[in-house]
Amino acid sequence: MLAFIGRRISLALLILFGSTYLTYQLAAYSGDPLAGLRESTDPKKEVIIAELTRTLQLDVPPPARYFLWLQKALGLATGAPDFGNTVILRLPVIDQIAAAIPITLRLVTTATILSVVIGISFGVLSAIRQYSRLDNSLTLLSFFLFSLPIFWIAVMLKEFMAIRFNDFLVNPTIDISANILISAVLAIIISGFVSGTRKRVLITWIVTFGLFVTLLFLASATAWFRYPTMGIFGIAILGVLCSLGFTNIFSGFGNKKAIGAGLASVVLGLIAYYPFQAIAGPGTNYPLMLALAVLMLSSSYFIGYFFTKVDKGPVIRISMLSAFMVALFTITDKLMQTWEEYFKLSDGRPIQTQGSYNITIVTNDFWVNNLDLVTHLFLPTTALALGFAGYLRYSRASMLEVLNMDYIRTARAKGMPEREVVLRHAVRNAMLPLTTLLTFEVAGLIGGAIITEGIFGWRGMGSLSNEAIQSQDLNLLMATFAISAFLTVMATLVADLLYSVLDPRIRIRK
Numbered sequence: 001m002l003a004f005i006g007r008r009i010s011l012a013l014l015i016l017f018g019s020t021y022l023t024y025q026l027a028a029y030s031g032d033p034l035a036g037l038r039e040s041t042d043p044k045k046e047v048i049i050a051e052l053t054r055t056l057q058l059d060v061p062p063p064a065r066y067f068l069w070l071q072k073a074l075g076l077a078t079g080a081p082d083f084g085n086t087v088i089l090r091l092p093v094i095d096q097i098a099a100a101i102p103i104t105l106r107l108v109t110t111a112t113i114l115s116v117v118i119g120i121s122f123g124v125l126s127a128i129r130q131y132s133r134l135d136n137s138l139t140l141l142s143f144f145l146f147s148l149p150i151f152w153i154a155v156m157l158k159e160f161m162a163i164r165f166n167d168f169l170v171n172p173t174i175d176i177s178a179n180i181l182i183s184a185v186l187a188i189i190i191s192g193f194v195s196g197t198r199k200r201v202l203i204t205w206i207v208t209f210g211l212f213v214t215l216l217f218l219a220s221a222t223a224w225f226r227y228p229t230m231g232i233f234g235i236a237i238l239g240v241l242c243s244l245g246f247t248n249i250f251s252g253f254g255n256k257k258a259i260g261a262g263l264a265s266v267v268l269g270l271i272a273y274y275p276f277q278a279i280a281g282p283g284t285n286y287p288l289m290l291a292l293a294v295l296m297l298s299s300s301y302f303i304g305y306f307f308t309k310v311d312k313g314p315v316i317r318i319s320m321l322s323a324f325m326v327a328l329f330t331i332t333d334k335l336m337q338t339w340e341e342y343f344k345l346s347d348g349r350p351i352q353t354q355g356s357y358n359i360t361i362v363t364n365d366f367w368v369n370n371l372d373l374v375t376h377l378f379l380p381t382t383a384l385a386l387g388f389a390g391y392l393r394y395s396r397a398s399m400l401e402v403l404n405m406d407y408i409r410t411a412r413a414k415g416m417p418e419r420e421v422v423l424r425h426a427v428r429n430a431m432l433p434l435t436t437l438l439t440f441e442v443a444g445l446i447g448g449a450i451i452t453e454g455i456f457g458w459r460g461m462g463s464l465s466n467e468a469i470q471s472q473d474l475n476l477l478m479a480t481f482a483i484s485a486f487l488t489v490m491a492t493l494v495a496d497l498l499y500s501v502l503d504p505r506i507r508i509r510k
Contacts (some may be wrong), residue, residue: 008496012489019485021066024478028062031472033087056087056474069478084475093479096464101446103356104460108449110377111384112441119391120434124427126392127399129195137192138392145389154383154455162351162379170348172225174216183212227340230333232273238329239266243322250314252419261307261319265300269326272296276330284366296327335374338367342375352376354457380456384449394437398430405429435498439491446483 032038033056037049052058057065072082083093126138174182187209194204219225230238243262244253251258276292297320304319305312343350345361345368352358352375361372402408403426411421450462461480468477 005493005497008493012493015489016482016485020070020478020482023481024066024069024474025062027472027474027477028065033472033474034058035472052087055085069475073478073482083479086476087473088471093475096476097461097479097483100459100461100464103458104446104449104453104462106356106373107377107380107453107458107460108384111381111387111449114381114385115388116391116438116441118385119388120395120431122388123392123395124399124422124430126396127403127430128422130400132195133201134192134195139396142389142392145386146393148386150383150387150449150451151455153386154380154452157379157383158353158455161382162353166349166351169226169343169350172220172223174220179213179216179220183209183216186212226343228336230329230336232270235273235326235329235333236266236270239269239322239326242325243318246318246321250318250419250423251311252417255314257308258315258318261304261315262322264303264307265319265323266326268299268303269296269323269330273330277334280334280367282365282367293327296323299323334367335371338365338371341365342368342371346372346375350375351378353379356458356460380449380452380458383452383456391434391437394434395430398433399426402426402430432499436492436495439495439498440488442487442491446487 034049034052037045037052042048057068060068069084072078072084075081081094083097085092086096122138126135129135187205190208191201191205194201240263243266244259247253247255247258247262253259279292280289300319300323301316303323304316307319308315339350342361345363346352346358352372356373356376358372358376361368363369408421408426411425412418446461449460450466452458453460453462454466461483464476465480467473468480
């Protein structure tokens with residue numbers, strides 16, 4: 001194993017060297033960063049050109065200049081990495097990168113997690129119920145989303161989920177025709193997940209339609225969209241539903257211990273609701289929130305562990321996931337309580353369309369600042385998360401291939417429950433082809449999303465790369481490219497190692 005890792009790292013370093021060298025040469029020969037100055041009428045342009053030529057070492061041929069750049073980038077001369085300064089603002093490139101990476105991680109990580117979870121879950125479900133109404137609906141949805149360009153999706157989101165929604169919040173009432181239309185569409189989506197006869201689907205649609213009509217009427221009558229809240233009763237209902245859903249997925253309702261562990265974790269979260277409200281005031285900080293999260297998850301772990309003596313894994317998962325969802329609902333409720341104050345600070349336009357934060361809001365309130373981040377994150381994350389269609393298609397195809405394997409037929413013939421066949425055997429092996437895709441997605445987190453960042457005005461790594469190309473800023477371009485290239489080649493090594501972890505049959509020869 002060590003010999004294999006050493007060979008792969010050596011190959012990765014060679015690829016990094018070759019890719020950065022070629023990129024440097026292509027960028028250096030493709031443009032002149034002083035072209036704009038040469039056409040300038042400024043009487044001091046010759047002095048400025050001479051200074052920039054000396055600073056950027058433009059008098060050195062690009063092949064030799066690359067090694068000067070590489071020496072600084074690796075910190076061989078100074079002991080610390082130095083990517084030089086930007087051409088226009090003359091700011092250190094390393095500072096620009098350090099400021100852009102957290103912004104990109106905040107955007108792309110959230111969108112990637114959502115798209116992976118939704119895409120793989122729907123893909124597995126679609127494969128299990130092949131050729132059903134649900135499968136056909138998800139296939140149609142995936143092809144539809146796959147065909148939509150990201151810039152069009154982003155523009156539509158800004159128009160209908162930001163501008164018009166902000167206008168709606170001025171007088172948040174839903175008329176009867178809009179209520180019926182929205183409820184009918186949502187009921188169609190929910191009933192699409194129901195299998196069985198047409199009568200069963202129709203009954204599900206009627207019940208769901210009536211429920212949504214009632215909820216939207218109450219939300220409109222109470223101005224819930226203007227003053228949103230969940231409260232402890234709302235959290236209790238949602239927590240119980242999530243716990244029962246996890247129980248149905250991982251163990252089935254026949255496992256009473258799993259039901260008890262999940263509901264016990266929900267009760268624990270509800271008990272902590274009011275103490276959390278007292279502790280998590282405006283002066284809350286991230287270390288405190290992290291400590292509370294660790295306490296909650298560890299408590300739920302021990303609940304699942306001590307609730308049963310056999311087959312502890314599914315019970316512990318149900319318990320911890322139930323606690324996680326209750327904690328998530330509790331934090332959401334806390335943000336909802338801050339909505340009114342944030343609504344005033346944002347001048348009645350709470351859903352933001354530009355930037356990663358509101359520069360006009362100056363406050364030390366932890367919840368207001370985080371709500372500001374969430375509202376800025378909402379639109380670009382939604383635009384990127386719609387890329388779950390690709391994961392849906394990949395996971396569906398992989399799952400269908402695995403379900404037709406001989407060992408799956410053998411497991412079913414031995415009488416193993418279908419839930420265990422799917423979760424313990426099929427899903428794990430179906431993830432193997434997706435391993436490479438997922439690792440490259442993680443590697444691409446730092447690369448940013450050029451189009452989405454540009455449309456929504458986020459200054460992340462994608463925007464920096466675009467700016468470097470347009471301004472012919474070689475230092476900035478090479479810094480962004482080198483980081484992305486390093487993560488990409490390392491992703492191939494991680495993918496190879498994950499193969500042997502996910503499938504014990506795969507062994508890396510020495």
